[in-house]
Amino acid sequence: MGLLNTTLKSTSRSLLMASAFIGTLLLTGCAQHHQHATLYERIGGQPTIEAVVENLLYRIADDEEIVSYFANSNIDLFAASLASQLCDVSDGPCQYEGPPMDRAHQTMGITDAHFNRVVEYLDAAMVEEGVPLAARNDMLGRLAPMYKDVMRLQ
Numbered sequence: 001m002g003l004l005n006t007t008l009k010s011t012s013r014s015l016l017m018a019s020a021f022i023g024t025l026l027l028t029g030c031a032q033h034h035q036h037a038t039l040y041e042r043i044g045g046q047p048t049i050e051a052v053v054e055n056l057l058y059r060i061a062d063d064e065e066i067v068s069y070f071a072n073s074n075i076d077l078f079a080a081s082l083a084s085q086l087c088d089v090s091d092g093p094c095q096y097e098g099p100p101m102d103r104a105h106q107t108m109g110i111t112d113a114h115f116n117r118v119v120e121y122l123d124a125a126m127v128e129e130g131v132p133l134a135a136r137n138d139m140l141g142r143l144a145p146m147y148k149d150v151m152r153l154q
């Protein structure tokens, strides 16, 4: 009896320790999961990307100088294409299949000031749609290298 009791006690102690260990693993796993979340996830996924694109469209529509670049554009196609690019660039489950950035913007006469303004509008749209600061900066950092492509054929 004494032996059985001792065995039971030590078994339940082992179980307790094992579950504490598993609990720690789970917690660590969650923390790591957060660390390894894609930018797409940190932004808020497809719903947030679509909200950001729509928010950006309103800002562009309110700016006479910027909206004039879109005079001959199909805005629905532009919105869908930009959303797929933002999803792709942020490691989401999309593949951007539109034209490369130099050809998409060729001979529009885009100026540095207008380029910066569009980037500002995109950031403001992300702020308004609740994208956290680090994710916003990450996204802008991934788009920044596209400057030279967008401007290459102006």
Ligand code: HEM
Residues within 6 Å of the ligand: 066, 069, 070, 072, 073, 074, 077, 078, 081, 082, 085, 098, 099, 104, 105, 108, 110, 114, 115, 116, 118, 119, 143, 144, 146, 147, 150
């Ligand atoms: C990093 C900055 C930019 C990115 C990532 C970007 C991205 C895009 C994308 C993905 C498209 C759709 C291409 C397609 O499917 O045909 C597009 C089209 C367009 N972009 Fe940008 N763009 C940027 C900057 C700008 C700026 C600064 C302007 C003007 C001031 C601009 C004006 C346009 C216009 C007018 C179109 C539509 C072209 C068409 O109708 O075919 N973009 N852009």
